[in-house]
Amino acid sequence: MxxxxxxxxxxxxxxxxxxxxxxxxxxxxxxxxxxxxxxxxxxxxxxxxxxxxxxxxxxxxxxxxxxIDQQVELPVEVTLVVSPIKKDRNEWLAEKATELGASRLLFVPMERSVVAWNEKQKAKQLERLRAKAVGAAEQSHRLKVPEIRFADFAEVLALEKDQGLVAWEESAKQGEKAALVDLAQISQPGQHFVAVFGPEGGLTEKEINTLQEAGYRPGGLGPRILRAETAPLYTLAALSTLLELEK
Incomplete structure (x- = not known):
């Protein structure tokens, strides 16, 4: 239908x-x-x-x-915070994040971001990103279209959340593997889960420390190093498994 x-x-x-x-x-x-x-x-x-x-x-x-009464949304509201990435990979991310259940997608410039849009470019990008999200929401039979917008790092630090994760490759290299699972297990229906992902060059130690002070827990996403557009989707898939399929 x-x-x-x-x-x-x-x-x-x-x-x-x-x-x-x-x-x-x-x-x-x-x-x-x-x-x-x-x-x-x-x-x-x-x-x-x-x-x-x-x-x-x-x-x-x-x-x-x-x-029609359908329960298709993730039990927690998931906000993805990402750095702008190259070419059409932003649109691909918006489409796939919508399919996987994200509630919000924030594009935030970070210290090692390699893409910087001016105001005119932002307006065009936002239009394309939202169109991708609408199409993906229709295709995947979701009930909500994710909010997509631009933000700054200060706003990320101030976001209200029940659980906060910052994906950090150094955690993965050190063998850390509990943060994402722990945060998922304490999440309750209706709560807000915010996950932050760095650009291609990764987050700086200063950014990691600042995010920790704001209540974000550093965590690895398995032993492999994921691309900037892959890590958010990995996280959404993991949350779906832990919060929906295992319940």
Missing amino acids: QRYFLEEPIQNTIILTADMPAFKHLVKVLRAKVGTKAEFFDGQSRLVFGQVEEIGQSQAVIKVLTD
Whole structure:
């Protein structure tokens, strides 16, 4: 069943206008007719089953038939803090992090970051990143589209969290393997889990120490050194295993 994300809260009747991606796909691509059914969600955890009642060149009217109760979100809200990375790997990360259940993705310049966007570039990047997240949320049948934005290091230090992890390759080299598992095991449904990942060159000792002082626990992600865009996905997959599959 096709699923569409809507920007506005869903009412009993949904109006799709010609400028909306859902209209373009449902009407122009799938060539929907009166009676065509699809699922719609509003990013606020409301998911409904709807049927096309009226259709035209400029709008389609969808009647909500019923609400759908699905539990597909991770039991904890996971914020990923990452450094901007090269080329289209940021978009790939946004797409895959959405599929794996992230609630928020913050792009934060760090001391060894190799990518720096100006304000115009940031606006374009954000548009592309959000589009990737919307598409991935629809494809993976999520109920929420992750929040994606730019932030600074000071904001990361001040983030409210119940558990905080900073992935650090030096921990892995020293054989540390308990932090991620320990933090997952004490996590309770509805809590906030924040995970910080450095750029290609890694985090500096100063950054690690500052994050520790702010309540983040350094931890390794296994014996192999992961790319900047791979480590966040490893963490999401591990959390899913520990919080969903093993429960």
